[in-house]
Amino acid sequence: MTLVLNKATTVLPVDDVERAHRFYAEALGLPHRGVADDGSDLFGSEGGPMLQLMPVRDGMHSEHTTLSFEVSEIERTVQEMESKGIQFQDYDLPDLKTENHICTTDSEKCAWFMDTEHNILCVHENITAAADYQL
Secondary structure, three states: OOOOHHHOEEEEEEOOHHHHHHHHHHHOOOOEEEEOOOOOEEEEOOOOOEEEEEEOOOOOOOOOEEEEEEOOOHHHHHHHHHHOOOOEOOOEEOOEEOEOOEEEOOOEEEEEEEOOOOOEEEEEEEHHHHHHHHO
């Protein structure tokens, strides 16, 4: 058996479907694909990965990153997202520090933010691949 990740669906719990819909459609600019029978909002491009916003009543959400978007220029992406009102998280921990909202490791740069439903999201740039490409 082989699973194909390009057709995978990420399911995020949301307390308020309308509020979450506005965030993902307007603030993040994801294309809306419709509504499932259970009332979940579906986002994604034709034939690609999907995002399903599933209504929940218990308000339970993960305490870790639930979804990360790969970008090519993280500094510009963070600035553009901030101009749309998205607030990034800053960290000053022994193993995780951000500068201008961005954490840089040997292989990637990451910046975290929350959606309107308190799901932790991330934008990341793979700097190892970019460096390998320039060689």
